Amino acid sequence: MRYPVGMSFLTNTLVPALIVAAIVNTIAMASTTVYLHRAVSHKALTLHPFVEWLFRAAIWLTTGIKPKQWAAVHRKHHAFTDSEGDPHSPVLLGWQKVQAGNVGLYRKALSDPQIIDRYARDVVDDRWDRWFFGHHLFGLGTGIAVLIIVLGPVGGLLAAFIHTNAYLAGNAAVNALGHHFGKRTYTNSAATNLQWLAFFTMGEGLHNNHHAAPSSPRLSHRRGEIDPGWWLIKLLTKARLATLRFDDIKLVASARTPAA
Numbered sequence: 001m002r003y004p005v006g007m008s009f010l011t012n013t014l015v016p017a018l019i020v021a022a023i024v025n026t027i028a029m030a031s032t033t034v035y036l037h038r039a040v041s042h043k044a045l046t047l048h049p050f051v052e053w054l055f056r057a058a059i060w061l062t063t064g065i066k067p068k069q070w071a072a073v074h075r076k077h078h079a080f081t082d083s084e085g086d087p088h089s090p091v092l093l094g095w096q097k098v099q100a101g102n103v104g105l106y107r108k109a110l111s112d113p114q115i116i117d118r119y120a121r122d123v124v125d126d127r128w129d130r131w132f133f134g135h136h137l138f139g140l141g142t143g144i145a146v147l148i149i150v151l152g153p154v155g156g157l158l159a160a161f162i163h164t165n166a167y168l169a170g171n172a173a174v175n176a177l178g179h180h181f182g183k184r185t186y187t188n189s190a191a192t193n194l195q196w197l198a199f200f201t202m203g204e205g206l207h208n209n210h211h212a213a214p215s216s217p218r219l220s221h222r223r224g225e226i227d228p229g230w231w232l233i234k235l236l237t238k239a240r241l242a243t244l245r246f247d248d249i250k251l252v253a254s255a256r257t258p259a260a
């Protein structure tokens with residue numbers, strides 16, 4: 001049976017590109033929250049070296065992010081949360097500006113020559129970084145080439161476009177919406193919990209919980225809160241591929257619930 005031209009584009013190109021983009025985006029989100037955020041930036045868990053290498057490769061291919069840069073900007077955000085010096089505070093800049101300009105704010109923070117030395121001196125380059133992971137355009141180019149091989153040029157570029165936009169929007173939303181809209185379980189920060197965003201970002205949307213217990217590997221604190229990144233961490237610990245810094249949720253001294 002012959003389909004009209006528009007129908008065959010839908011079934012042969014758009015649907016496969018959407019499915020592959022969803023898979024790639026889930027891998028990128030999982031690697032961001034488990035590896036870049038919880039493991040590298042907060043040392044909430046330690047990964048088996050091979051699993052760590054897989055996450056590094058995934059970040060390189062799907063985002064092009066350099067872990068020490070991400071960790072430096074993120075640690076500065078924790079050091080100055082919603083006060084002067086926070087690289088991306090919606091309280092200071094407005095949530096629209098952080099949502100739309102998150103990448104620019106990230107680059108601006110990295111233009112400070114001291115930031116790596118001050119916030120991520122412990123994240124050191126090895127030979128994998130020197131040859132591969134430290135070259136972000138090489139990683140993104142390789143990732144897009146793989147998509148083109150799998151889906152063809154139109155489908156591959158379409159999948160890369162969808163993933164890039166979804167990934168950037170999701171991460172911007174944690175910084176923008178996650179410090180403006182939503183529930184504040186703890187009063188020690190302006191950060192908020194947004195469960196719908198947590199589904200999309202593998203747990204990151206439970207951002208109020210995270211600011212109350214930044215060194216804990218688990219972002220879901222209460223019944224009904226769902227943190228898919230934590231499910232992955234539990235699987236890794238069961239397989240003895242990860243060890244946790246704290247078994248339980250370790251609140252910072254200033255974390256209070258309104259009733260407390």
Ligand SMILES: [Zn+2]
Nearest residue numbers: 077191207211
């Ligand atoms: Zn935050």
Ligand SMILES: [Zn+2]
Nearest residue numbers: 074078210214
């Ligand atoms: Zn954090």
